[in-house]
Amino acid sequence: xxxxxxxxxxxxxxxxxxxxxxxxxxxxxxxxxxxxxxxxxxxxxxxxxxxxxxxxxxxxxxxxxxxxxxxxxxxxxxxxxxxxxxxxxxxxxxxxxxxxxxxxxxxxxxxxxxxxxxxxxxxxxxxxxxxxxxxxxxxxxxxxxxxxxxxxxxxxx
Numbered sequence: 314x315x316x317x318x319x320x321x322x323x324x325x326x327x328x329x330x331x332x333x334x335x336x337x338x339x340x341x342x343x344x345x346x347x348x349x350x351x352x353x354x355x356x357x358x359x360x361x362x363x364x365x366x367x368x369x370x371x372x373x374x375x376x377x378x379x380x381x382x383x384x385x386x387x388x389x390x391x392x393x394x395x396x397x398x399x400x401x402x403x404x405x406x407x408x409x410x411x412x413x414x415x416x417x418x419x420x421x422x423x424x425x426x427x428x429x430x431x432x433x434x435x436x437x438x439x440x441x442x443x444x445x446x447x448x449x450x451x452x453x454x455x456x457x458x459x460x461x462x463x464x465x466x467x468x469x470x
Contacts, residue, residue, distance in 0.1 A: 370402035
């Protein structure tokens with residue numbers, strides 16, 4: 314595990330982040346140029362080495378209900394990588410890795426073994442699953458869509 318000093322050196326190597334000391338010796342780092350209301354990239358970096366990085370829009374990481382991942386046991390390379398991806402994800406809507414890069418109303422077709430079809434679309438920051446013209450459900454992340462489809466026996470076409 315990296316020490317607080319090692320983690321601080323890595324975080325402070327990102328000139329776009331601004332340090333904000335908070336209670337109990339913890340430190341936040343803000344990305345003021347964020348395209349979103351969310352500005353904190355590194356959250357509650359603690360003297361004991363614990364801390365979090367905002368990664369709600371970063372594909373491939375399991376986040377808590379606030380979009381945070383614990384970085385306590387991250388290596389230096391892993392920490393640099395997740396901070397870079399977090400900043401990138403907050404830079405513009407095109408950088409959100411869960412979102413299709415082209416038209417925001419792009420539709421995906423998913424089918425099951427019995428031939429039933431569901432359509433998945435991304436509109437206004439949510440993923441919608443439709444059975445014909447009926448809304449089946451909505452999700453905040455594409456990972457949730459993939460989990461739901463797998464549980465229901467659907468595969469992407």
